[in-house]
Amino acid sequence: MGNRKRWVRALIASVMLLWAMLVPQPATAHAPEYTKSGIMYGEPGFCVHGAVTQGHSWHSIGTQMSNCQNVVSTWHAQYQEYYKVRPGDYYGRYCFYEPERQSNNQQSFSKLYTWDIWYWCNDGGGVNVMLTVDSWQWSWDGRAGNPGWKGNAWRPATSHCHCP
């Protein structure tokens, strides 16, 4: 009888241990992120899905093949332009341009920036600005007949307030 009790206790302990190891724990709270993915308009054959995510002190970009009518195309490119928009302004002021980045035949690629865009947009402290990212994606269509880069954009991709 005593052995059976031990057996049951051991079983319960093991199940609890197993539960703790395998069931994902609730995520910790994070500062809000600002994300946009997808495209505003796609040309026939366009098969790249892009994403930009922005938080304070970091942002990330990524592209991946999706919905591809053009199965031979695995190369895709993405580039970004960064702006600051002051309160009341409709247009953003130019901050910087980042060169195109290509997938080198990978199905997807992404890159995380471990710094705030403000670092290269700073035009003096003590101002509120929205930092926005415009993003474009292209995929290479190498099929005979109409080879070329196919793609489009969305803008602004993301924004976050840089507030002192």
Add this chain to the structure above:
Amino acid sequence: MIKSIAHRRVLLPILLLLTVAVVAASADAEPKTDRDGQTVVADIRSGKAQKVPTAKNREVTYAGVWRGCKFVTLKYHNGTYKFPDGEVVEVSENPDPLPPKDKLDKDGKDCVDREPTEAEINAMRAEINARNAPARPPGAPPFDLDAERAKERRAS
């Protein structure tokens, strides 16, 4: 003897379940994709992610930064980090500091804050793209950003 049997009965199921747990956990050890940016940054800074060597020709990326009345070329470093669960993340880090604004513009006149012209932007893009020189798909011509943007404007 009895004690030994009792211990076996207690320990064996635990060991069995532990084995199952370890096997299940290792089967699930393929790279995760749900690690968000903030977590990655925190893990890199705390040393949880190990830096792996980056290809020599991919160590830096150059960007064109508008500095009031002219563009300056700044760079950041490309790093690659590997997490214990196998996820590999490419990061941009150590951006050059933003230099102070020049007193004079590229024509030697007083630097007055303004927006870049389309021609200035195009020239900067060409210079930056050439400097970073990405690889091309087989048979593809150089990526002509201006032509693509013109096509895009026509489409919209």
